[in-house]
Amino acid sequence: MDGAAIRYHSYERERFNKMSDPQLIRCSACGATNRVPLEKIGQGLRPVCGRCKTALALENKPVTVTDANFAAEVECSPLPVLLDMWAPWCGPCKMVAPVVEELAAEMAGRVRVGKLNVDENPATAARFCVQSIPTLLLLKGGRELDRIVGVQSKAAILQRLERVAA
Ligand SMILES: [Zn+2]
DSSP, X not given: OOOBOOBOSSOTXXXXXXXXXXXXXXXXXXXXXXXXXXXXXXXXXXXXXTTTOOBOOOOOSOEEOOTTTHIIIIITOSSOEEEXXXXXXXXXXXXXXXXXXXXXXXXXXXXXXXXXXXXXXXHHHHHTTOOSSSEEEEEETTEEEEEEESOOOHHHHHHHHHHHHO
């Protein structure tokens, strides 16, 4: 990690009012690791690499969460996590899946989106007493802040998500 400084197009003059955990993003072009303050991303600003000025790619796909990686991917995440508890045989889960994909792209840098197969990962499903699927857990530091059970509209999910991502 070389800690290359990050620069933004339009807000060099802005002050940092609050500091949250920066996200570390590796530049796909030159390999430099950039520290990106999350509140800047939340304001819709696109970070570029401090070394080569290439636009940095934010994580925009759901990550696969398992019993084994729950601590690393969810508990240690500096971002709140939307965790889709699903199973391949579940019809309503298939209805929610595209919405979850869209939210991963739209909330990139603000909310981490994960998917957990409850059949393959019963320990995490039991830990959060998930009794029906789909269940969307909203977690921060591994702690449950909210949950959405059953199929809901994207707008409804987004509204609940904005509350925890503030
Ligand atoms: Zn670069």
